[in-house]
Amino acid sequence: MMSALCRCLLFSRVSKLKESTGLVHVMRFGFNAVQSPQWKTPSNILSATATKSEKLNVSFFSSSSSTKDGPARVKRVSIEGNIAVGKSTFARFLQSACSDWEVVAEPVSKWQNIESETSKGTGAPPQTTVSNLLQMMYEDPQRWSYTFQTYSCMSRLRTQLLPPPARLLGSEGTPVQVYERSIYSDRYIFALNMFHLGCINSTEWTVYQDWHSLLVEQFGHQVELEGIIYLRAPPEKCMERLKHRGRDEEKGVKLEYLDKLHVQHERWLVEKSTEIHFEKLKQIPVLQLDASVEFQSDQEVQEQIITKVKKFFDAL
Ligand SMILES: Nc1ncnc2c1ncn2[C@@H]1O[C@H](COP(=O)(O)OP(=O)(O)OP(=O)(O)O)[C@@H](O)[C@H]1O
Numbered sequence: 450m451m452s453a454l455c456r457c458l459l460f461s462r463v464s465k466l467k468e469s470t471g472l473v474h475v476m477r478f479g480f481n482a483v484q485s486p487q488w489k490t491p492s493n494i495l496s497a498t499a500t501k502s503e504k505l506n507v508s509f510f511s512s513s514s515s516t517k518d519g520p521a522r523v524k525r526v527s528i529e530g531n532i533a534v535g536k537s538t539f540a541r542f543l544q545s546a547c548s549d550w551e552v553v554a555e556p557v558s559k560w561q562n563i564e565s566e567t568s569k570g571t572g573a574p575p576q577t578t579v580s581n582l583l584q585m586m587y588e589d590p591q592r593w594s595y596t597f598q599t600y601s602c603m604s605r606l607r608t609q610l611l612p613p614p615a616r617l618l619g620s621e622g623t624p625v626q627v628y629e630r631s632i633y634s635d636r637y638i639f640a641l642n643m644f645h646l647g648c649i650n651s652t653e654w655t656v657y658q659d660w661h662s663l664l665v666e667q668f669g670h671q672v673e674l675e676g677i678i679y680l681r682a683p684p685e686k687c688m689e690r691l692k693h694r695g696r697d698e699e700k701g702v703k704l705e706y707l708d709k710l711h712v713q714h715e716r717w718l719v720e721k722s723t724e725i726h727f728e729k730l731k732q733i734p735v736l737q738l739d740a741s742v743e744f745q746s747d748q749e750v751q752e753q754i755i756t757k758v759k760k761f762f763d764a765l
């Protein structure tokens with residue numbers, strides 16, 4: 450019964466989300482010019498923008514930074530946003546734009562390929578089964594959401610704990626590791642949403658939060674974020690892109706699910722009404738970018754994006 454309700458909430462049809470006004474200005478993402486060497490030179494980056502800053506709607510607040518003596522400390526920033534809003538695409542754009550920036554991808558393929566041994570002490574030679582936990586979660590969210598959230602969070606942490614490449618450690622600029630999502634969106638977007646949907650029960654939610662807090666206490670300083678880039682677009686646009694991408698596991702995803710995830714992002718990163726349990730995260734600077742406009746070969750807009758991102762990183 451609950452399982453059916455849960456599936457229904459994730460995958461049934463919905464009313465359209467009203468796009469909130471006032472915060473979104475049009476910004477085009479053009480990615481063609483990223484190979485151009487001019488992107489690598491800070492002076493070009495800095496001189497590119499001033500004239501067209503009105504095309505961007507950006508908010509950022511500085512916290513600290515000093516790179517005067519010795520190699521700079523590597524900063525950590527996560528890209529957050531709804532499913533298929535364009536995070537990986539944007540991350541690739543950043544990666545190719547500046548050698549001081551290193552992207553840490555979301556470990557999706559790990560979730561799609563979980564190897565387990567299945568001999569169960571029968572004396573038979575061990576056999577390996579490969580499970581697709583992402584698919585299992587989408588097919589039966591009430592059964593698999595808790596398992597998925599434990600694994601997604603753990604695998605994010607493991608990936609993000611890996612040391613930055615030597616190239617970044619030797620950088621004389623502002624080296625930044627750019628994470629695709631974080632252990633915080635795991636909890637405050639997805640797991641919380643699954644709890645609201647009834648796909649994670651209150652016992653599971655309590656257990657998840659308990660060990661999440663412990664992980665953050667124990668390892669949090671090693672993956673602590675200095676800033677967040679929030680890629681924002683109406684859920685309808687994300688749905689369009691999700692369909693266009695055609696990832697098998699996501700075939701049953703309905704607009705209502707993206708709608709709910711959008712609301713979670715807005716509460717956390719715009720309205721700041723999500724209850725957050727980590728002091729530093731409450732104060733974190735957020736660079737908000739409207740990701741809804743289609744890619745275009747607009748080098749000027751690309752330069753504006755990079756300038757804004759660079760300024761944001763420098764101020765962290
Ligand atoms: N600005 C854009 N304009 C047009 N299409 C885009 C844009 N950004 C991404 N896309 C397309 O949308 C689809 C989803 O993009 P992408 O895989 O980067 O999303 P994502 O946010 O990383 O997804 P996920 O939440 O699953 O990790 C892809 O087909 C990509 O080519």
Ligand SMILES: Nc1nc(=O)c2ncn([C@H]3C[C@H](O)[C@@H](CO)O3)c2[nH]1
Pocket residue numbers: 532555557583586597598601602634635639640643699
């Ligand atoms: N339930 C759930 N919890 C997560 O923490 C989470 N992180 C990502 N995803 C889904 C979105 C895309 O389909 C796909 C790739 O981002 O994986 C998640 N789903």
